[in-house]
Amino acid sequence: MKLLDYLSRQPRHILWLYALMGIVIVGSIDYFSGREIGVSIFYLFPIGAIAWFLGRRSGVLAAGVGAVAWLAAELLSISEYSHPVVPFWNGAVRAGFFLVSAALISEVAFRKKIEETLRSQTSVLQSILNSMGDGVMVTDSQGRIILYNPAAERLLRSSLANTTLRDWLAKEEIFLPDRLTPYPAREHPLQKAILGEATTGVEMFVRDSNSAEEIWLVATGRPLIVNTKGNGGVLVLSDASARKLLEKQIAEISDREQLRMGHDLHDGVCQQLVSTAFAASVLHQRLIEKSLPESKTAEQIVDLLNDAISDSRSLARGLYPVKLxxxxxxxxxxxxxxxxxxxxxxxxxxxxxxxxxxxxxxxxxxxxxxxxxxxxxxxxxxxxxxxxxxxxxxxxxxxxxxxxxxxxxxxxxxxxxxxxxxxxxxxxxxxxxxxxxxxxxxxxxxxxxxxxxxxxxxxxxxxxxxxx
Missing domain, CATH: 3.30.565.10 (Histidine kinase-like ATPase, C-terminal domain)
Structure with a gap:
């Protein structure tokens, strides 16, 4: 492992230098050992190193260099063959062997790098999901929950391990503001995302059927697209309970203020208008007794005050129409x-x-x-x-x-x-x-x-x- 770590840190030309030195050394041993001792397999060490660290093309080139080195050692050695073509045929066979070996080694190295990159990206993604305050659920096309973060389990008050969307929907009682009754599973934002339909900012009221736990959630669903095809859905959940509670408290404060204004209007202004109307009515009667022409004006004032009283009472009822x-x-x-x-x-x-x-x-x-x-x-x-x-x-x-x-x-x-x-x-x-x-x-x-x-x-x- 230390040797591999050392080689992985070397620049390209240094790796080629080491590989050529290795091929020369193996070729020399092959030349001096003759036909009695086969050392062809040792050519794979420098060839495999080049294929592993520098890729397929460099590996193929190194395989060609190794095959030429073997053929040179074979031709320079004192060997007799039944036909002059035999060493070249053996050289072609070894070249094919070296090429196949280099291609396989480079493919394994390439797949290993992809797996390491994917593992690193998955780790980063999982770390991001775990640090998010919003809940995230990912399902496949069959509705199986394949990925989720701790926030999703916290918001949904249940474990999502080895769970399907259907199982979770059966456990929870879910209501949407846009539905008169608890809506069917096919209307769930995640189910719509699996079917290829995007949903944004859907408010859901979730209540556990086995307990009294309740929560308001805002859900956003998107289809999971892989290679231009839908392969599931992604659901992001946000806790809206605090906002709903704040809205309710603000509404209660507003209602209390309207109630106070209605009471002040009814008990203050209305009572003063009633008193004024009574005084105007008394004045009207006295003017009539004295047969003064101003009695008609006083009568109009009484009518206007009665209308104002009626309007004020209606306004007071409108400020807080529903009793407690x-x-x-x-x-x-x-x-x-x-x-x-x-x-x-x-x-x-x-x-x-x-x-x-x-x-x-x-x-x-x-x-x-x-x-x-x-x-x-x-x-x-x-x-x-x-x-x-x-x-x-x-x-x-x-x-x-x-x-x-x-x-x-x-x-x-x-x-x-x-x-x-x-x-x-x-x-x-x-x-x-x-x-x-x-x-x-x-x-x-x-x-x-x-x-x-x-x-x-x-x-x-x-x-x-x-x-x-």
Whole structure:
């Protein structure tokens, strides 16, 4: 090994010098030993060294030099042959032997270098994967997980050794914000990547079916392309639980601030307006008793103050429409339907066959805002004559639906030309882990469907267990 290490550090011309010296020495021994002692195999040492360190072409050249050296030693020795062609034939045979040996040795050396390079690159790749905070999973075309890093096991809360994608999907309960229910395995970003479809920034809510562990993940999947053919998929996972929790806390702070403003408006400004309206009403009565013409002006002031009181109360309710009790969403949606019908003149009804309890006040508020935006869009743009708001629950899934009988929309227009209101609706849905789907009715009109899983919130189950 020390000799090989020493030779591997030598420049090209030094290796050739050593090889030629070796061939000359072996040729000299061959000349003096005569035909009784065969030393042909020793030519392979310098030839093999050149083929190993300098490659196939140099090895072939060294094999030719060795064959010439053998032939020269054979011709110079005192030997008699039955025919003059015999030494040249033997020389050609040895040349072929040297050439084949040089080619094989150079091929072995080449493969060894490739294996060492591949092993080094694999080690570097594995080191990079192990140092990444994001989880990485690689599968073959059959869905077998062939490569992963520790972050992937940490994020998925399970061991991925000797595991297939199907086994992992069967163990976990996975929800997507774009689906009303837990989606099938074929919709998983990694499964799509195996089939050749790229996905970017897909939010997934993962819950272990055997425990209470829950986590929000953002997944990006890409096909694994080898020699222009798909040979599997690559999935990169990022932990979004902290961001989701921060968004929830920000929403809670915003809701508390709106609640405070609503209370201040109701208990402060509204009460002052009520007092002012009462004083104006007393003034109006006194002016009437004295038959003064200013009584009409006082009456107008009383009407304006009553309108201001009504508007202020509506504004106070709008700042925080959903009460903190569990069924506050139903009452708020019923008030929304009544106020919409009174203001717009469009028939608007709220339907709820059974009580729907919302465990999260933030979720209830955002569901209300989604319904409010859907109703406003129907009033402004759909030319609808009737709007129906529905709220229903099946086990832990809450479904909010707003349907109208208006002019509807063109297919694809919502996704490509959606306004600010639609973007806000989608954002509110993502904020609480809900799905949002906007579809055209079979007989016209528009339907907005928002599906929310009551336990589809990180920390919710733990919070409820603490307060129970």
């Amino acid at each position: 009790d569990l069924d506050g969403l139903s009452s708020a949606l019923e008030e929304l339907a009544e106020s919409t019908e009174n203001i717009s003149g469009i028939s608007c009804h709220f339907e709820c066959e059974q009580a729907v309890l919302i465990h999260d006040a933030v979720a209830g508020t955002n569901l209300y805002r989604i319904a409010q935006e859907a109703v406003n869009n129907a009033v402004k743009h759909s030319k609808a004559k009737s709007i129906i708001i529905e709220l229903e629950a099946v086990e832990e899934e809450v479904m909010l639906t707003v349907n109208d009988d208006g002019i509807g929309f063109l297919p694809g227009k919502v996704t490509t030309q959606g306004g600010m209101g639609l973007h806000i609706m989608r954002y509110r849905a993502r904020l609480i882990g809900a799905s949002l789907e906007i579809r055209r009715g079979n007989s016209g009109g528009t339907g907005v469907i928002c599906s929310f899983l009551n336990t589809n919130q990180v920390m919710n189950s733990h919070e409820r267990s603490k307060t129970a």
